[in-house]
Amino acid sequence: MGAAAWAYLARVVEGPHRELNALLGEVGPEEAAERIRARRGLPPGLARATEARHAEDRAAADLESAAATGFRLVTPEDPEWPVAAVQAFARGGARAPAPHALWVRGAPLAGLLGEAVGVVGTRAASGYGLRLAAEISAGLAGAGVTVLSGGALGVDAQAHRAALAAGGRTVVIAAAGPGVTYPPAHHRLFREVAESGAVVTEYPPGTRPARHRFLTRNRLIAGLGGALVLVEAGWRSGARNTVHWAGRLGRPVGAVPGPVGAAGATGCHAAIREGEATLVTGARDVLGLLRPVGAVHEDAQLELDWAPDPVQALPREELRIYDATPPRGPGARVREIAAEAGVPPGLTAQLLTALETKALVRREGARWRRCVGAATGRGGGAGKKISRD
Incomplete structure (x- = not known):
C-alpha cells in the first residue's frame, strides 16, 4: 500500500507542494492519499492543487511503467532517500518546497549526493563555455564529487560527458517523467549516466517537458548539490533561474567569467556583479565553495602554473x-x-x-x-x- 500511495501522490500534485509536505508529516502517505481522494480535511491550497487529478488513480500503472524503463520510486521511507540534501529546502520556505518523492534510474541517491555540485549553463554554449564546462566537471569528478546537471544541450551535456570520461559519477535532473527522454538525442547519454550515476525526476511516467517544469526542475539542481557553478549564461538564460534558487536555498554559487562583451557571458558577469556568485575559474575554486574553509588550497594550481621565474625566486x-x-x-x-x-x-x-x-x-x-x-x-x-x- 505504501508504494501505491506515494505513486498516487506523485501524480495527483504537479510538482512539489508545501501543504502536501506538511500533511505527509502529520498523517503519512496513506492517510494523505485517502483525504485527497475523498476531498476531506485538506488545506485550501492543497484542495485546489489536487482538484483536477484527485480521481485519476494510476498508481499501479505508473509503478509498472516506471519499472519497465528502469526507474523506481524513492520516498522518505526508503534508505536511499537523500536526507541531508533535502534538508536544504527547509531554508527555502514556502517558495522552495522539498520534493516528496523522486523517480530514480541508476545508483542509490544517498551515496551519489553525499558530495555533489550542480554545473549549469546555456544550451547555446560557445567553444569557450564547453571547454570550461568540461574542465570543471572533470576536475570535480576526479576529486570524487558527483556532477549534477539538467541533461540539456550545451553546457549540461558537456558536464555529464566530462564527468563520465573522467571516471566519475554524474546525475541528470530531468524535467520529464520516466519513459520520456528530453532532448531525444540524449537517450544514449542518459543510459550511460544511469550506469554509474542516476537520472532523477519529480514527474510521473509519461510526463512531457514544459517550460514551468524546467523552472521547477532547476530548484532540484540547486538544492540537491552542495554548491552550484554557472559556466556560461546569457542575460535571460534559464540557468540564471537555477542561481536564484541556489541563493534562496543557501547554497554557495560560483560563476565563470567570460569575454567582455560576449552575449553568453552577460549572465555570469551579472551574477558576480550583483553578489549572487563568486568568481571561479576552475574546479579547485568550486571545491573551495563546497568544502570547509581550509580544506582546499585554491591557489595551489596557480602556484604551479605561474611559478616564480628565476629572478622572482631570488633572496x-x-x-x-x-x-x-x-x-x-x-x-x-x-x-x-x-x-x-x-x-x-x-x-x-x-x-x-x-x-x-x-x-x-x-x-x-x-x-x-x-x-x-x-x-x-x-x-x-x-x-x-x-x-x-
Whole structure:
C-alpha cells in the first residue's frame, strides 16, 4: 500500500507542494492519499492543487511503467532517500518546497549526493563555455564529487560527458517523467549516466517537458548539490533561474567569467556583479565553495602554473645585486655594483658568484653584466654552463 500511495501522490500534485509536505508529516502517505481522494480535511491550497487529478488513480500503472524503463520510486521511507540534501529546502520556505518523492534510474541517491555540485549553463554554449564546462566537471569528478546537471544541450551535456570520461559519477535532473527522454538525442547519454550515476525526476511516467517544469526542475539542481557553478549564461538564460534558487536555498554559487562583451557571458558577469556568485575559474575554486574553509588550497594550481621565474625566486640580497648589475654595455666592476646596490664589496663579490651559478649574470674579465633573457629562462645563456675567465 505504501508504494501505491506515494505513486498516487506523485501524480495527483504537479510538482512539489508545501501543504502536501506538511500533511505527509502529520498523517503519512496513506492517510494523505485517502483525504485527497475523498476531498476531506485538506488545506485550501492543497484542495485546489489536487482538484483536477484527485480521481485519476494510476498508481499501479505508473509503478509498472516506471519499472519497465528502469526507474523506481524513492520516498522518505526508503534508505536511499537523500536526507541531508533535502534538508536544504527547509531554508527555502514556502517558495522552495522539498520534493516528496523522486523517480530514480541508476545508483542509490544517498551515496551519489553525499558530495555533489550542480554545473549549469546555456544550451547555446560557445567553444569557450564547453571547454570550461568540461574542465570543471572533470576536475570535480576526479576529486570524487558527483556532477549534477539538467541533461540539456550545451553546457549540461558537456558536464555529464566530462564527468563520465573522467571516471566519475554524474546525475541528470530531468524535467520529464520516466519513459520520456528530453532532448531525444540524449537517450544514449542518459543510459550511460544511469550506469554509474542516476537520472532523477519529480514527474510521473509519461510526463512531457514544459517550460514551468524546467523552472521547477532547476530548484532540484540547486538544492540537491552542495554548491552550484554557472559556466556560461546569457542575460535571460534559464540557468540564471537555477542561481536564484541556489541563493534562496543557501547554497554557495560560483560563476565563470567570460569575454567582455560576449552575449553568453552577460549572465555570469551579472551574477558576480550583483553578489549572487563568486568568481571561479576552475574546479579547485568550486571545491573551495563546497568544502570547509581550509580544506582546499585554491591557489595551489596557480602556484604551479605561474611559478616564480628565476629572478622572482631570488633572496632579497641577491636581488639587490642583480638589479644593480647592468643588462647591456660593457658591464660594471664589483665596486661599481656594490655602490649601486649599497652592499659591501666583499659580499657583492660572493653574491655575484652565486648569481653566476644560477645563470643570471656573466663575468667578462673584471666586469659583470646580466644574462639577457635570464628572468624567463630564455636566451642569454640561461641554463647554460658559464665558463670562468
